Amino acid sequence: MRYLLVLMFCCFLPSAWADMTLSIVDQDNLPVADAVVTVSKNVVGTPSSVAVMDQVDESFVPRVIVVQKGQYVSFPNSDDIRHHVYSFSEPKTFEIKLYKGTDVAPILFDNPGLVVLGCNIHDDMIGYIIVADNALTLKTDKNGQVRLPVKQGDKVSLWTERSIDGVNALESIDITSDTEQTVTLELLPPIEVIDHSSHKGFGKKKW
The missing domain is CATH 2.60.40.420 (Cupredoxins -  blue copper proteins)
Incomplete structure (x- = not known):
């Protein structure tokens, strides 16, 4: 019985690790943070x-x-x-x-x-x-990366406020790898924002 459980674990392990890493960079090879990626085939509540x-x-x-x-x-x-x-x-x-x-x-x-x-x-x-x-929708982190449950041949859509086609534009991306993929986009210059990395809870005050 123990060996059967081990075998079942090994069979299900690849699917548990099926997420691939998508990296978004701009024309200067700089990571694009806060890009929003939607996997339409994955319905969520x-x-x-x-x-x-x-x-x-x-x-x-x-x-x-x-x-x-x-x-x-x-x-x-x-x-x-x-x-x-x-x-x-x-x-x-x-x-x-x-x-x-x-x-x-x-x-x-x-x-x-x-x-x-x-x-x-x-x-x-x-x-x-x-x-x-109600579709799986995730943001890229500060390194321009996001983990997605997709495989080669899938498509995802991407939004970024830096799109040269305007803030309402969506980019369609073909997934070409089951493990990791880097996509380079021609974008507007990075937005200058204040570093709020130390911000916790509801800001400077203690409520």
Whole structure:
């Protein structure tokens, strides 16, 4: 019986390790962080958790978040100044007028698509919410990498705010390897953003 269990484990091991690593770099061979990759063939449910788009040092943190259709997003303001968050994007039009702190009800994002965020007080504050249509959708990390349950011959779609075709453009990528693949894209220059790597919880304050 013990040997049978070992054999079954070995048989299932490859599928458990089936994820491949996709790396996205720009024309200067620099990693592209916060690129959003969608695997349409993988259907996922809507998480019950509330996603968080914080505001720290007059920036949306994180700059890009991914949620599923039907998920709620909270918009705490961890700055010591007021913000006025809004979106005119078709999937979700809303505004949260001048406020500080966390006493703002989460907002439901029930239509798939790209939601661009701004602040009515600080014009340089830009954030993005990708509302996925119940498909597996992941972001690249600071090294421009993401692990995906795909194989050679599959296709995925990619979004990045740096696309030369505009912020609404999607790039189709053919998967050519079962283990790892690097894709080079012609993109706009990297966005200058504040380093919030030490940011935890709801910003500078201790709630």
